[in-house]
Amino acid sequence: MNATTTFHLDGEEIPFTPGQTIIQAAKAAGAYIPHLCWHPDFQANGSCKLCTVKVNGRFGSSCTMEAQAGMVVENRTAELDDKRRTLLQMFFVEGNHFCPSCEKSGDCALQATAYELKMMSPHFDMFYPDRAVDASHPDILLDFNRCIMCSLCVSASRDVDGKNVFYMGGRGILGRRVHINSESGMLGDTDFAATDRAASICPVGVILKKRKGFAVPIGERTYDLAPISAPDKETTP
Amino acid sequence: MNAPMNATPAPVKKLRVATTSLAGCFGCHMSILDIDERIIKLLELIEFDRSPLTDIKTCGPCDLGLIEGGLCNAENVHVLREFRRNCKVLVAVGACAINGGLPAQRNHLDLRDILEEVYQTEVGLSHGGIPNDPELPLPLNKVHPIHEVVKVDYFLPGCPPSADAIWKLLTDLLAGRTPNLGHGLLHYD
Numbered sequence: 001m002n003a004t005t006t007f008h009l010d011g012e013e014i015p016f017t018p019g020q021t022i023i024q025a026a027k028a029a030g031a032y033i034p035h036l037c038w039h040p041d042f043q044a045n046g047s048c049k050l051c052t053v054k055v056n057g058r059f060g061s062s063c064t065m066e067a068q069a070g071m072v073v074e075n076r077t078a079e080l081d082d083k084r085r086t087l088l089q090m091f092f093v094e095g096n097h098f099c100p101s102c103e104k105s106g107d108c109a110l111q112a113t114a115y116e117l118k119m120m121s122p123h124f125d126m127f128y129p130d131r132a133v134d135a136s137h138p139d140i141l142l143d144f145n146r147c148i149m150c151s152l153c154v155s156a157s158r159d160v161d162g163k164n165v166f167y168m169g170g171r172g173i174l175g176r177r178v179h180i181n182s183e184s185g186m187l188g189d190t191d192f193a194a195t196d197r198a199a200s201i202c203p204v205g206v207i208l209k210k211r212k213g214f215a216v217p218i219g220e221r222t223y224d225l226a227p228i229s230a231p232d233k234e235t236t237p
Numbered sequence: 238m239n240a241p242m243n244a245t246p247a248p249v250k251k252l253r254v255a256t257t258s259l260a261g262c263f264g265c266h267m268s269i270l271d272i273d274e275r276i277i278k279l280l281e282l283i284e285f286d287r288s289p290l291t292d293i294k295t296c297g298p299c300d301l302g303l304i305e306g307g308l309c310n311a312e313n314v315h316v317l318r319e320f321r322r323n324c325k326v327l328v329a330v331g332a333c334a335i336n337g338g339l340p341a342q343r344n345h346l347d348l349r350d351i352l353e354e355v356y357q358t359e360v361g362l363s364h365g366g367i368p369n370d371p372e373l374p375l376p377l378n379k380v381h382p383i384h385e386v387v388k389v390d391y392f393l394p395g396c397p398p399s400a401d402a403i404w405k406l407l408t409d410l411l412a413g414r415t416p417n418l419g420h421g422l423l424h425y426d
């Protein structure tokens with residue numbers, strides 16, 4: 001006997017192995033559950049709530065909930081997608097997302113997810129927060145105006161690079177943010193390298209390689225070619 | 238008796254459309270013109286009211302209003318309200334109308350500092366003093382998207398939205414459908 005059993009996702013039967021989360025099993029079966037802070041290579045962070053599904057009628061985060069045999073999971077329903085769109089609108093108004101001048105445009109998971117969910121406007125009043133740009137590192141630019149606090153850079157630097165360059169700190173809507181682990185708080189004063197996993201993990205346009213602008217023209221980038229819900233897409237490589 | 242077979246059909250009542258550029262760069266209007274020869278088909282269905290294309294200065298009662306650009310000064314707010322009063326359906330066209338766009342990149346700077354730097358202190362500029370002619374509309378402290386001031390019925394993102402996206406929105410609206418932009422037409426860049 002193998003340990004595989006199944007649950008239902010929007011009526012489709014999804015196999016899973018015990019211990020797998022709903023989103024892991026869905027991903028393995030080629031089914032798309034919208035998500036931003038989850039990445040298949042890292043431990044779930046559970047912060048963005050985009051991946052919220054309804055399990056047997058109750059809301060739950062599919063990136064943290066383990067799959068159970070016979071679960072009935074609702075995913076792309078109008079009710080859930082409406083709530084997801086509202087979450088996206090909050091991301092867009094609480095940062096500064098001026099896509100036309102962002103190097104990540106077309107490769108950005110936030111933007112592509114907003115396309116997928118047909119977000120036509122920010123709906124809420126804009127915050128226009130004042131957030132810092134850190135250009136102190138010779139090869140990497142940090143533009144925190146676009147940070148969605150997914151913690152993937154924290155995980156990648158800690159778990160893959162073994163460097164702990166980033167950490168989450170502070171409190172409140174504008175206080176909580178990603179910090180840099182150096183006395184000056186600047187990236188240039190860390191041992192961060194452009195070859196680190198953390199340098200390519202950011203799903204949005206915060207951690208960018210310098211001198212790499214417009215290598216691929218806008219209109220020919222990842223999510224220009226196929227929507228993020230297409231089976232072989234992932235937020236970042 | 239049967240109606241004569243060759244009677245010319247009653248002319249279809251054209252929908253009246255007004256357009257304006259507030260704090261925008263006219264890029265969205267250029268993109269409207271990028272629909273190329275489809276504009277001939279469009280003009281069979283609509284006629285323009287106030288618009289940079291007609292140079293009519295005030296907006297009369299219209300079926301549809303297209304707003305390019307956000308709000309960076311008092312006159313923008315005045316024109317936007319005039320459009321909202323007169324247009325049955327109002328559409329925010331392009332990034333600036335929807336989220337402030339490029340002009341809103343000044344929002345984290347102090348307005349007085351900007352004016353002083355541009356007109357008085359920056360090296361290489363003429364230092365003529367901050368303009369203060371009563372003809373000039375007063376700048377707003379911050380640039381705002383239009384949905385923060387009036388109710389907006391539909392949004393067409395893009396910087397600018399492509400001609401195909403504009404065409405899809407217009408043909409959907411003219412056919413009485415809710416505009417629906419699929420993959421490839423919905424863009425924020």
Ligand code: SF4
Pocket residue numbers: 096097098099102103104105106108109110111146204205206425
């Ligand atoms: S991070 Fe993404 S959503 Fe934000 S400005 Fe860049 S492309 Fe747009």
Ligand code: SF4
Pocket residue numbers: 146147148149150151152153154178201202203204206207
């Ligand atoms: S910098 Fe990027 S990877 Fe790090 S928390 Fe912000 S959005 Fe996530």
Ligand code: FES
Pocket residue numbers: 034035036037038045046047048049050051052061062063064
């Ligand atoms: S992907 Fe599950 S909470 Fe972010």
